[in-house]
Amino acid sequence: MQVAQRMADDIRRGRYKSGELLPSEADMVIMYGIGKHTARSAVAELRRMGLVESRQGKGTIVLSTGGGFLPAASVDRSIRQTSKGSWSLPEVSQSEATAVSRVSLDGPPAMLLDQQDQDAISVDRVLYDQETGARMAHRVLIPMATAADVPSLAEQPDAEVSDLYQQLADAGLSLEFTEHVTARPPYPDERTSLSITSDASPLLVTYRITADAHQGRPLLCEELKAPADACQLSYSLTPTKAPAKHATRRRAASA
Numbered sequence: 001m002q003v004a005q006r007m008a009d010d011i012r013r014g015r016y017k018s019g020e021l022l023p024s025e026a027d028m029v030i031m032y033g034i035g036k037h038t039a040r041s042a043v044a045e046l047r048r049m050g051l052v053e054s055r056q057g058k059g060t061i062v063l064s065t066g067g068g069f070l071p072a073a074s075v076d077r078s079i080r081q082t083s084k085g086s087w088s089l090p091e092v093s094q095s096e097a098t099a100v101s102r103v104s105l106d107g108p109p110a111m112l113l114d115q116q117d118q119d120a121i122s123v124d125r126v127l128y129d130q131e132t133g134a135r136m137a138h139r140v141l142i143p144m145a146t147a148a149d150v151p152s153l154a155e156q157p158d159a160e161v162s163d164l165y166q167q168l169a170d171a172g173l174s175l176e177f178t179e180h181v182t183a184r185p186p187y188p189d190e191r192t193s194l195s196i197t198s199d200a201s202p203l204l205v206t207y208r209i210t211a212d213a214h215q216g217r218p219l220l221c222e223e224l225k226a227p228a229d230a231c232q233l234s235y236s237l238t239p240t241k242a243p244a245k246h247a248t249r250r251r252a253a254s255a
Contacts, residue, residue, distance in 0.1 A: 001197055003032050004045035011051050011062055022052060022060040045197055047132045048230040054131075073129040075136070075226060077206070078236035079165075079177055087165040095135065096126040098158045109141050109221045112180065112209050119144045121157045126193065134230035135194045140164070141221040161222065165210065168219060176213040179235070181206045183228060194227055201229040 010016055023031060028039040043060055046052045054060045076090040103122045110116045123140040140161060147154040150171045153164060168175060186196050186203040196203075203225055210220040226233070 001042075001045065003028070003034060003038065003042040004049070006032075007042065007046060008049060008051055011046075016062045018062050020062050021058070022046075022062060024059060044133060048134060048195075048197070048227065050229060073132040073134040073226075073231045075129075075224075075231050075233050077179065077208075077224075077233050080236075085169065087162040087169070089160075089162045092127045092138075093130050094125055095128045099124040100158050103141070105141065105143065108180070108182075108207055109223060112207055113141070113143055113218045113221050115143045115145065115218075121147060121154065123158050129231070132230060133195075134227065136224060136226040136231065137190070137194060138225075139223040141223070143219075146219045164220065168210065173219070174213040175219075176211050177208060178211070179206055179208045181233065186225075186227070190225065194225070196227045201227050204228045204231060204233065206233065 007016075007022070016022060022043070025036055025039040025043065028034065028042065029036060032039075034042075043052070043054065046060070047054060051063060052060050053063050078090065080088040082088060099122075101122050101124075103120055105113060105115045105118050105120050110118070113120075121142040121144070123142070125138045127136045127138050128134065129136075140157070142153050142157055142164075144154075147157075150167055150173075152167045157164075159167075165175060182205050183202045184205060186194070186201070190196065190203060194203075204227070206222075206224045208222040208224070209218050210222075211218045
């Protein structure tokens with residue numbers, strides 16, 4: 001951390017400019033009197049800070065000389081539906097086995113699902129970005145009320161999220177999605193599981209609610225937690241039409 005902070009300060013002061021190569025790990029060993037493992041960890045921390053990018057065959061390249069840089073890992077949060085009706089989500093890598101458990105809903109997920117203290121199936125995964133190594137925690141919460149209406153959800157809750165969408169659609173539900181984004185300091189266990197080493201890094205937390213468009217009933221909640229200094233969230237937005245004015249009102253006004 002000390003070496004990474006020194007190099008980060010050097011980048012921000014302009015010693016290493018955007019597009020330039022950082023010293024190699026072998027050079028860092030000599031410059032700072034450290035071991036190869038420490039040098040490698042320092043470079044990894046600089047990547048998580050969004051200051052550098054490692055490119056195969058070239059080395060580590062400086063991305064920014066100061067404030068205003070974007071974190072290195074871009075997390076695509078878009079949802080796509082094909083012309084045939086199937087669902088498609090951006091591919092992600094998983095670093096640990098999926099954990100499935102039964103929980104009692106509380107906090108923001110319970111509020112957004114309108115399911116306070118109700119039971120749900122929780123599906124937890126740890127995801128990572130292959131280029132930067134940034135780690136993210138992803139959780140799917142399936143209320144037991146939803147599983148009762150669509151039993152296939154309870155039979156294989158750890159299916160791909162796009163498959164869960166498909167099961168809901170096959171049950172005759174018209175889906176709509178709302179994503180809520182907030183930030184907070186990470187808890188100690190989150191620092192460990194997501195490899196957050198910077199004390200100043202907040203945690204991005206998103207809650208994606210899948211709902212029945214006709215009844216406005218929440219069906220699923222997806223929670224994503226990602227370190228803000230390593231990850232940026234990107235969305236594909238579809239414009240919505242403004243509600244039409246009532247024709248009767250216009251006719252009354254003209255009369």
